[in-house]
Amino acid sequence: MEQQQAAHSTEEVVGMVAQTFLRDRDQFIDQLSHLMRTQVPILDQDPRLRELMEAGTTDNLMEALQYLQNEAAEDDVRAPERALVYARILAQRDVPASALIRAYRVGQAGFLDTGMRYAIEFGGGGPVTTSAIVHIVNRTSVYIDRVCEQVGVAYEEERDRWVGNRGGLRQQWVTRLLNGTTTDADAAEQALRYPLSRGHLAIDTWTDPHIDPAKAVEVFDQLRAALGTVFDRALGTLLIPVDEHEARLWFALPGEPSVDSAAIEQLLADRALPVRVAFGGHGTGLAGFRRTAAQADRVRRLALLSGDHGARVLSYHDVSAVALLASDIDTLREFVADELGELAVDNERNLWLRETLRVFLAGNRSYAAAATRLGVHRNTVQYRVRQALNLIGVSTDSPGADLYPRLALQATQLLGAAVLRPESGPN
Structure with missing residues (x-):
């Protein structure tokens, strides 16, 4: 030795x-x-x-x-x-x-x-x-x-x-408002030129890292203008850069807006805007300004967990439960495995079965509606639903029994492999 x-x-x-x-x-x-x-x-x-x-x-x-x-x-x-x-x-x-x-x-x-x-x-x-x-x-x-x-x-x-620069100074004001180190709403309104006493809808938006920072600034301004056509009753807007590829945007609105994620995603595509967008809920006053920002942040984190192929537009109203659960991704992964059983295995067959079951349960268990939504024959829906339920291994027929499976299915739709169990290789 x-x-x-x-x-x-x-x-x-x-x-x-x-x-x-x-x-x-x-x-x-x-x-x-x-x-x-x-x-x-x-x-x-x-x-x-x-x-x-x-x-x-x-x-x-x-x-x-x-x-x-x-x-x-x-x-x-x-x-x-x-x-x-x-x-x-x-x-x-x-x-x-x-x-x-x-x-x-x-x-x-x-x-x-x-x-x-x-x-x-x-x-x-x-x-x-x-x-x-x-x-x-x-x-x-x-x-x-x-x-x-x-x-x-x-x-x-x-x-x-x-x-x-002015953007940095405004960011400091917003940071103080969000973390509660200032409650001087009047001074903040003057510095930000934004009405804090109104209703608010916060939006987190970000570009791909390869986009030039100067181009990103233009894209965020174009996004504000595009969303202005959707929320045309806005009493003011506030655009704050978070870093060179991410920004926060608030719309001051007189009432709670309807956020159509699919329509907004189409708007982004029509205008060729290379961004992803996460909407918070509606809030009123300074507390609502903070709350909608926190909600948008949760949705953004959920979108980032879904990877590059996730939805370009997500709304807190549509994904709030999964966004809350996704703050602990390991626990969410265990929840999905417990609720979906073998259906939580990540393979192509299960992908189709999960999506069919998700659409079926979301559509009040209508085979015809699910067939129309998925563009397949009614018999195909019945077969896939039966196979999916067999893999779950539990009945969802009793009132409320499908609540957790539906939530788990939504998590798999949004996050994919991040919450699924890898398929075992050949022995």
Whole structure:
């Protein structure tokens, strides 16, 4: 054993540590991201932010492993571009810089804990192991220090730019209204030029990340104009950028509006607007301003969980129950499995069975109505419904017995694979 240990130099042990990180990269990134979200919970409030954080973490890991194995100088360390983008997005969203730096320190600790265990395993615990651990600690500390300095500068520069324009100042007013740090509605109305005492309908909207930020601003303005044709009785509108690809929009309305998601989705298609939209419910006064914004935010999170192929327009009125349940996706996945049984397995046959059963139950159990809605023969609907109920394994005939299955079916329609059970491969 001692001869085997002596055969490895410090450089070889460090190289083996790096290769093991690369081999287990995806699993390690998942664990590290979970650790950072747990210890810095303010970074775990949005699926899009989680995606950006994981992208930056992946790039930082790759760069850190390169720096670990080469002789590059401290001045050669460069923060990955996606890490800088993440810092700028946090600045735009008014997330404290301390949370960002704390996440880096948590990530550093997790990296060193795993790296030192690998070094002990490959070095055998002798002088080579000690030398390898010292090397890993020193190089990692240098890398993190330099990257934290660079992302900190990117954060501060973006923060100054963002707050320095009118949109940033208005965003600050809205942030204070939403978190309750100001209740001076009169001053807020003057700054925002928006009537806070009226009824409100909040809308979250976002573009794809590949769209140029300048183009995104134009798209959001075009969306406001397009929705103005739908809510033509509006007494005022308020458009606030959240970051370069996301915005909040409020319409001040005299009464509760009817939100036709299908019609609005067609409107977006007709005007070629590359956005997704999440509507809150209607609320009145300052409390209603906050409540409809919170509802729109829940719907947006639901839409993000559904992935790129989800509906472009969702309304809180239509998806409120699933939006509330989706705040704990693991619990929702268990609920779907419990209610749908084998119908919760993710395969093409079950997809058709779930959709047929969902339409059938939503249409007051009318085979004819379901057949018309789905564009198939009535006998096909009867066959699929029978097969679906057999897979669920319970009767839904008694009054109210179909409530939970209907909710589970709506969750699968909106979220797909995110709440379904993967199909087992061949043995």
